[in-house]
Amino acid sequence: MTYVIQEPCVGVKDTACVEVCPVDCIYETDPREDTNMLPMFIHNEECIDCGACEPECPVDAIRVEDEAEDRWLQINILLSEEQDINGGV
Numbered sequence: 001m002t003y004v005i006q007e008p009c010v011g012v013k014d015t016a017c018v019e020v021c022p023v024d025c026i027y028e029t030d031p032r033e034d035t036n037m038l039p040m041f042i043h044n045e046e047c048i049d050c051g052a053c054e055p056e057c058p059v060d061a062i063r064v065e066d067e068a069e070d071r072w073l074q075i076n077i078l079l080s081e082e083q084d085i086n087g088g089v
Contacts, residue, residue: 002047003054004068004076005040008061013039017053017062026053029079036071041079 005017010031018026018040025046031037042053042062054062065073 001049001065002044002076003042003049003051004063004065004073005038005042006061006063006068006072007036008059009040009057010037011039012059012061014058015040016056016058020052020056022050022052023048027079027083035075035079038072038075038079041076043080043083044077045080045084 005026013028015028018024018028023046025043025048026040027043028040029035029038031039049064051064054064063072
């Protein structure tokens with residue numbers, strides 16, 4: 001299971017979650033239309049499910065995968081795949 005960044009992060013991009021991630025699996029990205037303008041994502045294969053990021057988000061944008069909306073889960077997965085292919089997005 002992984003954590004997912006969702007819509008409340010759009011337009012905010014607070015990086016408190018990045019600072020507490022012990023494995024540096026939260027990445028910043030350029031907001032794009034095809035990713036619903038999401039400015040950050042959690043790499044679905046690098047996340048160790050520690051949960052440190054969730055309480056740090058001031059806009060309550062981070063959810064465990066089972067509680068996340070599917071469209072945001074799919075966007076986080078897409079951005080993770082792009083990160084793997086391109087070495088960055």
